[in-house]
Amino acid sequence: MxxxxxxxxxxxxxxxxxxxxxxxxxxxxxxxxxxxxxxxxxxxxxxxxxxxxxxxxxxxxxxxxxxxxxxxxxxxxxxxxxxxxxxxxxxxxxxxxxxxxxxxxxxxxxxxxxxxxxxxxxxxxxxxxxxxxxxxxxxxxxxxxxxxxxxxxxxxxxxxxxxxxxxxxxxxxxxxxxxxxxxxxxxxxxxxxxxxxxxxxxxxxxxxxxxxxxxxxxxxxxxxxxxICGKKTQILNPQIVNGVPEVTAKDLQNCLDEVLVIDVRQPEEFNNELAHIPGSHLVTLCSELTRYLEVLPREQEIVFICRTGARSGRATEESLRMGFKKVANLQGGMVHWNELKLPTERHNQRERVV
Ligand SMILES: [Fe+2]
Structure with missing residues (x-):
């Protein structure tokens, strides 16, 4: 040997x-x-x-x-x-x-x-x-x-x-x-x-x-x-908090490339000091979000993000009303994500706004 x-x-x-x-x-x-x-x-x-x-x-x-x-x-x-x-x-x-x-x-x-x-x-x-x-x-x-x-x-x-x-x-x-x-x-x-x-x-x-x-x-x-290689048929495994499904920053980090990450903050917040999660899409919470979600398959797994979790909680509820089932709110939002020193990026917001 x-x-x-x-x-x-x-x-x-x-x-x-x-x-x-x-x-x-x-x-x-x-x-x-x-x-x-x-x-x-x-x-x-x-x-x-x-x-x-x-x-x-x-x-x-x-x-x-x-x-x-x-x-x-x-x-x-x-x-x-x-x-x-x-x-x-x-x-x-x-x-x-x-x-x-x-x-x-x-x-x-x-x-x-x-x-x-x-x-x-x-x-x-x-x-x-x-x-x-x-x-x-x-x-x-x-x-x-x-x-x-x-x-x-x-x-x-x-x-x-x-x-x-x-x-x-x-x-x-x-x-x-x-x-x-x-x-x-x-x-x-x-x-x-x-x-x-x-x-x-x-x-x-x-x-x-x-x-x-x-x-x-x-x-x-x-x-x-x-x-199927031990793949989970559902990637997100949220906890229900006050009626809203939520995932932790660590949970999201582990499946970042597999779920759709939607940041519902204002455009000026997307590249502020908190920056944003790499690969996330900026779709501000308003009618823009509803229009964006309307065309997505209802099986799509989505995590919503904002500064601390309040606006993204409302976005999560809105998506549930629209018939999405595999969605979650990011607990603590970008503030907590930054506290944990998880990866962020910042660039010309116009490139990223959808
Ligand atoms: Fe065996």
Missing amino acids: KPDLIFHQLFEPETSTYTYLLADPLTREAVLIDPVLETVERDLKLIEEEGLRLLYILDTHVHADHITGADQIRRRTGAKTGVSSKAGVTCADLALVDGQELRYGSHVLRVLETPGHTNSCLSFYGDGRVFTGDALLIRGTGRTDFQQGSSDKLYDSIHQKLFTLPIDSVVYPGHDYRGHTTSSIEMEMKFNPRVGSGKSKSDFAQTMKELKLAQPKKIHLAVPANL
């Missing part, structure tokens, strides 16, 4: 999922494997603290038990998402195939197709480590009873792809429910009760048939969400 690798094994306790962060210490280029939506902030903080440039966000498969953090992290880092070409995930940037190599700094991760738990499961191999997702677990395997699972395929994947790797390769699974962190190919060949120690394909099929597992709690939520 090369010592020159930044490596973190991270754990999400609700679904016992492991996320892996790998990076080249010289170039700081990084790869993240199987991020979970609930732990996106933790992962992003670690990436920032390590000073890394994330290149790839990889999912070993379309998970049924949790929603991937891939899309959230892609939006915040610009990294590319990758999933199997066979997964039918059209929003992924990379459709990965067997043998494909992903480079980060002087390191390489090789894609291994290891179907069976689902028909599009991948493992990733590099630097003497193999990330097996739910194909091979420590002293276990992924289940094969949904998502086109097949015990025959999984047995072949494990024996022909994983058990043919160097036997000292360290196994990093997608989950562990018993407190293990790593294993090795050799240990799993010897001691895995389902597929190791001379177990035949028919032994394995029998074992899997008898498992009778309950469905994962989040399956109806997780699979459809993961097929």
Whole structure:
């Protein structure tokens, strides 16, 4: 195993999922494997603290038990998402195939197709480590009873792809429910009760048939969400304050490039000392705003902004009356935005007035 690798094994306790962060210490280029939506902030903080440039966000498969953090992290880092070409995930940037190599700094991760738990499961191999997702677990395997699972395929994947790797390769699974962190190919060949120690394909099929597992709690939520890269179908998640939906400055900052930001102040305020949010549109609160909104699709997500939130609150109410559903007022307006030292810009207002 090369010592020159930044490596973190991270754990999400609700679904016992492991996320892996790998990076080249010289170039700081990084790869993240199987991020979970609930732990996106933790992962992003670690990436920032390590000073890394994330290149790839990889999912070993379309998970049924949790929603991937891939899309959230892609939006915040610009990294590319990758999933199997066979997964039918059209929003992924990379459709990965067997043998494909992903480079980060002087390191390489090789894609291994290891179907069976689902028909599009991948493992990733590099630097003497193999990330097996739910194909091979420590002293276990992924289940094969949904998502086109097949015990025959999984047995072949494990024996022909994983058990043919160097036997000292360290196994990093997608989950562990018993407190293990790593294993090795050799240990799993010897001691895995389902597929190791001379177990035949028919032994394995029998074992899997008898498992009778309950469905994962989040399956109806997780699979459809993961097929769209874990994207939220609605970007804004406002709190209702005095009957008006509101978002915080931080919430808005995280989705600035995905929602329409309308600043309802007067033109002279747009470039005053508070400046304005980059990309925002100046549409002063009056009949101009109504005319502007009239032609927009009612599904459009909009955040309204003013100096402190009063005028934009009225704009939000007006848009709700007009039939918009995904709208929100920015809490505290530009005053609070500036207090938090979030990005602003100031330029010739005539260019920006719409
Ligand atoms: Fe899974």
